[in-house]
Amino acid sequence: MPLVDLSHDFADGMPGFSLRRDGEVKQFTAAIRPFVTHEASAPFYDGKASFEITEVFFQTSIGTYLDAPRHRWKERRDIAALSLDELVLPGLCVSVAAARPGERIGLSRIDLPADLSGLAVLIRFGWDAHWGKPAYDDYPFIDADVIEALRARGARLLGVDTTNVDTRHDPARPAHSILLGQDILIVENLRHLDRLPASGFRFFAIPIKAVGAAAMTIRAFAETA
Template sequence: MSLAEYVDLTHEFRDGMPGFRMRDEDGTEIEYTAEISPFLTHEETRPMYDGRASFEITEMTFQTAVGTYLDAPAHRFPGARDVADLTLDELVNDGVVVDVRGRDPYEAVDGSVLPDDADLAGAAVLFNFGWDTHWGTEAYREYPYVSEALVDRLVDAGVALVGVDTINADDDRNPARPTHTKLLDAGVPVVENLRGLDALHDRPFRFHAVPIRAVGAAAMPIRAYAELR
């Protein structure tokens, strides 16, 4: 039996990694990130085991919308399902990559980009803007996005999940956030900050986007990957 082939679609989750930005009340822009450090080091734990063994326990502090992550409906709607409520069959689905490379910052893509012959019902639809090449740079902050008309097409088609290789599926200049609103209202999780989608064009695959089962979490980093068929 042949072994499965996998493609990792996840940015490294590391101390000081790129995160999201928000403005404080005084207009100061704050960038949120992850902090990762030893809680207990090998040196500190070695005496606990009479010098015969040692272990590190790692401590992490982060907002859940950093790295490659998934938004559950609770991200947009109070009282809606959180990441712990999502079932595995909602998070592991046949995948379709839509090639939308070559777009300009803040260019909206409409329904014409969807393949005419694709059955998108129950599929994870991933939009490859090629924006992962800008990860960690200022260029990553201004990006093309999924238009409201395209979102309507996706919801009508019955997609299971939508993913992008940008920092936001919505135009961050639009406070109504129609992409998140319509997808999450329809129960469709959103994955952002994907990478490496170039490897999946014209290849059948299953997309895995499973977070830890965190009760009360509206979003959560994931190890996103494709299982090639």
């Protein structure tokens, strides 16, 4: 079965998110560097072998990542508590034509089937084309009627190729609040959704089994027919 990589590269100094605190903007990213180098390890093996051990620092909402219910709801399940059958799902990919920066996208712009039972619903805005550019931070997002349709029609996961399923201008974060409240998982910062068929594929959103983590970077990919 052909596999389609849907993840952004995870790299030192990669694009991340920002938070404004006390008038100061804090930019989040990843730091990747050798913890033990080949040169430092070689003497332990009489020069016959050498190894590198890599050290990685990052916040869990970096790159292509998965939100567990705990991300929004303090007492709910963390990443480690998610079962594999929640992370490997039949997929539906829906494209939004000509989405505009900051546009609120409702059901009039997204053609969702009446039955979404058990599906990972991936919404393609085409925003991955702006990854690493200022335009990436001014993204379209889903409206309340789409959120309600996902909940009511039985979706198991929502994925987008933007940095957030919610607008940053609504502090209630309705998509995160409602969907994670119903154990509907969220994946953000996907890419290459244009390489997927509308249906007939399996979506994989696999994090490390991190106890206590509310979100986690993943290797997202799809298996197509």
